[in-house]
Amino acid sequence: MGDIKGFLKHGRAKIPKRPVAERVQDYRWSYEPMPTEELQKQASRCMDCGVPFCSTGCPVNNLIPGWNDLVYRDHWKQAIDRLHKTNNFPEFTGILCPAPCESACVLSINDKPVTIKEIERSIIERAFEEGWVVPKPPPPERRTGKRVAVVGSGPAGLAAAQQLNRVGHSVVVFEKDDKIGGLLRYGIPDYKMEKPVIDRRLA
Numbered sequence: 001m002g003d004i005k006g007f008l009k010h011g012r013a014k015i016p017k018r019p020v021a022e023r024v025q026d027y028r029w030s031y032e033p034m035p036t037e038e039l040q041k042q043a044s045r046c047m048d049c050g051v052p053f054c055s056t057g058c059p060v061n062n063l064i065p066g067w068n069d070l071v072y073r074d075h076w077k078q079a080i081d082r083l084h085k086t087n088n089f090p091e092f093t094g095i096l097c098p099a100p101c102e103s104a105c106v107l108s109i110n111d112k113p114v115t116i117k118e119i120e121r122s123i124i125e126r127a128f129e130e131g132w133v134v135p136k137p138p139p140p141e142r143r144t145g146k147r148v149a150v151v152g153s154g155p156a157g158l159a160a161a162q163q164l165n166r167v168g169h170s171v172v173v174f175e176k177d178d179k180i181g182g183l184l185r186y187g188i189p190d191y192k193m194e195k196p197v198i199d200r201r202l203a
Contacts, residue, residue: 007045007107015115030191039118040071042114046114054102057101059100064101067119088162091125095193102114146170
């Protein structure tokens with residue numbers, strides 16, 4: 001672990017918001033990116049617990065202490081690889097998840113928890129900017145010959161299709177609406193998650 005006293009040196013920082021005068025002019029995402037230096041300070045607050053309750057509190061069992069440490073050490077490429085081990089779409093969860101990991105954070109017993117959700121979102125945003133988000137693994141060399149139909153193109157359907165494709169099955173996703181994305185596209189307003197976030201992952 002990087003800075004074993006990080007949680008003593010740094011308090012929890014608030015995620016910066018766009019100016020109100022700007023926000024009232026549109027329906028876009030309300031927040032601004034947290035500066036890299038501040039993100040690394042926030043990541044250093046992770047205590048590397050022997051039993052990381054943040055990971056067990058996370059519905060997808062993200063390897064949170066691992067990627068917090070990688071962000072602290074400025075190893076962003078390794079951080080996105082670690083994040084993608086357990087999470088097909090961290091850009092969705094990094095925006096929409098209610099962050100039960102933060103409620104489970106041991107630091108929250110007597111302090112404010114690590115800004116896990118913002119660190120997760122920042123890792124995937126950096127990965128898209130750097131061009132690190134590519135099909136992983138590459139399309140399988142051999143196909144199993146089995147075909148699978150996935151009905152519904154919401155996050156569960158897309159994640160199922162991605163996992164099935166990775167093991168060599170041929171997958172077709174069916175969607176009744178004119179564009180894929182399910183609840184992500186048609187149930188969530190832009191101020192919570194903008195549509196280009198969905199479109200870049202689908203591409």
